[in-house]
Amino acid sequence: MNTSDWISLGSFISAAVSAWYTHKQWIKVKDKVGxxxxxxxxxxxxxxxxxxxxxxxxxxxxxxxxxxxxxxxxxxxxxxxxxxxxxxxxxxxxxxxxxxxxxxxxxxxxxxxxxxxxxxxxxxxxxxxxxxx
Known part of the structure; x- marks a missing residue:
């Protein structure tokens, strides 16, 4: 793997973690009681x-x-x-x-x-x- 492949892989992992975390926060907000x-x-x-x-x-x-x-x-x-x-x-x-x-x-x-x-x-x-x- 060359440098650009590692950067692409790192970006993909970062995006996946960000999407997962955003989804967890959305569930918390959705479940809040008014x-x-x-x-x-x-x-x-x-x-x-x-x-x-x-x-x-x-x-x-x-x-x-x-x-x-x-x-x-x-x-x-x-x-x-x-x-x-x-x-x-x-x-x-x-x-x-x-x-x-x-x-x-x-x-x-x-x-x-x-x-x-x-x-x-x-x-x-x-x-x-x-x-x-």
């Missing part, structure tokens, strides 16, 4: 009564989980386009302390300025209002 923050569109993905209400109202809701915990939530911020996750605004620690006597396992924010959380929807077994007007 978040939907509009109540009307979220209801199309997660058609539960609480989806629209909890995205529109600022209230105190309880999300019961498979392990018996109750997540204290003020509202749903967004739902993933695959319907597996939702971003929520947790209640503050003071509200959480009020409900520790009512529920055995309460999940709330650790601080008033740290209220955003993501919840896996498949772990929710019930959603209820926890306050009345």
């Amino acid at each position: 978040m939907i923050d509009h109540a009307g569109k979220a209801i199309e993905i997660l058609p539960a009564w609480y989806t629209g209400r909890m995205m529109s109202d600022y209230w105190l809701f309880g999300l019961y989980t498979c392990d018996g915990s109750v997540i204290l939530v003020h509202r749903i911020l967004a739902i993933s386009d695959d319907g597996k996750w939702m971003d929520v605004e947790l209640s503050d620690p003071e509200t959480g302390a009020k409900y520790r006597d009512t529920f055995s396992k309460v999940i709330c924010a650790v601080a008033s300025d740290r209220t955003t959380s993501s919840v896996q929807i498949s772990n929710i077994v019930a959603a209820v209002d926890l306050q009345s007007s």
